[in-house]
Amino acid sequence: MIVEGSIFPLARANVDTDQIIPTRFLGSLDLRGLGRECFSGLPGIDRLYAVHPDATIVAAGENFGAGSSREHAVWALQGRGFRAAIAPSFARIFEENAYNNGFVVCAVPPDAIDAVLAARSARIDVAAESILLDDGRTVEFKLDPLRKEFVLGGGFLAYMEAQIPEIRAWEAAKS
């Protein structure tokens, strides 16, 4: 799986889920409009969108996706056309939600993020866990070996379904 595109440089840490998709947009069953509101909790975002209208890869500071468990944060990013995020670290629930939706999260070494933020575009090789920047530099990242399968092949729920017999047997043996 290759994700290739231009960088959306969010040069700040702790971009929380209320900033990615404010709570007021969660009060609906209709998820189609979420992309329009992506990052609408971030002051000054319109200027960044104007400069980078076609960006598909978010680059950000540490602790991206902190806060709430809303999977809507991932759906909003995807709805806006983003396919991956690169940051020194991600909040746990956001990262899991990303894996479960095939949204690529690349946790890169902290000293590599400045080069990513400065790049115009990147080519992420998910299977190889490697990012090639447009200036020729490469940055490595590590994916969770189990959840990587969900990114590459989807199927988190199918995986869980396949575990049911073992889970039932475990529960029966315990009680």
Place this chain on the structure above:
Amino acid sequence: MTAERTLFAKVWDAHRVRDLPGNNALIFIDRTVVYELLGPPAIEQIETRYGGALYDPRRLVAVNDHVVPAKDSSTAEQAQVLRTWARKRGVLLYDVGENGICHVLVPERGLVVPGSTVVCSDSHTCTLGAFGAFAFGVGSTALAGAMLSGATIVARPKVMRVFVRSRLQGGATAKDLALGVVARLGFKGGTGYVLEFAGDCIAALSMEERMTLCNMAIEAGATTGICAVDEVTISYMRGREFSPGGEAFERAAAAWRTLVADDGAAYDAELRIDAGELVPTVTWGTNPGQSAPLEGIVPHDAEPAALAYMELEPGTPLRSIALDQAFIGSCTNARIGDLRAAAAVLAGRKVAIPTIVTPGSQAVKRQAEREGLHDVFQDAGALWTHATCGACPGLSTGVLAPGMRCISSTNRNFPGRMGAGGRVHLASPVVVAASAVMGRIASPSELEAPVLA
């Protein structure tokens, strides 16, 4: 396996079905909580792809809590999806009228068992760690996974012992301890950890106070918090709607008493706090780690972007900051003890700004009314509402306008959290109450004697 285990390790070991590749394990889930705002995407996946199949409907509980009653047609649809599904699939449902914020309602009904595992599509599920449970938030798809399979995948967290000695004093509350933990760890310092709270200060806390503390573990990025089971836990569990009765309770309690860390258990990290040094605390910034003593100032090294959003200058005394609204509510601080404490401050006084008091559950509301607290709030000029998340997530009953400044007993002060452009200062219920009277950030100790009728 070494002989001495942390409390977390005991709960983990008792629920580990199997280790998985990487650092992951398949963890059995005893209780899955589904609510109207983030539950429907999980319900839809299960209904459309798996014919509505559930691992065990008796392990589920459904709660309408975030926007109760619905504020418009689209939130009404969400509530309707939840109740229709719960009825159809035989899931225990708490609906409008007997509703409550799930993290308040689940414990008060006895639905979180000490030493159990709980997931919910809400990050503040960590609140239930107060019961020695491994309780944590997950996304909607992972919630669907737990509904379908009775288990979930967890990357094994590290365990940090947060050892709190001495006693809270000088007006400091469990909320100030929670803010103190978050400030010391920083907004992400707990990432990858479970915070295992220990020490004589924790032992002296009530269950409600332990819930307030565990509630904010996520605000340091931690997977969750957890407290040892003791007699305080066991007496809380006694007589709850879903607690066992008689002999069965005593047998259960005997098992629960083993839910403590072994002496000599090794931790991955430790944070030590002297509770005697904690003081009433208020946030000045845009994440819960950005706080300062109530008697102090906005720090000189404060993050400029946060100050710009909050429209504050470094060096400003917190007690000089004028407010537009006060809010007492949320899964952090809207249990009966919180309302009693706030009412004690407001008794015989008048609020100077719009003040909204929202109990954490309808059961809390009814208890408060039996005690006459609703009269205290309303005599003071505050609005006494029904139970809901309401203003905390900026969805109903107290949403802020751009630029409005609110002091709040909640847990998140993110930009726009309580309404686009709104500014939030987090504090304990007593500081919120005192600030409501003064119309600026204030301490209960500076209020003049109440005018008694």
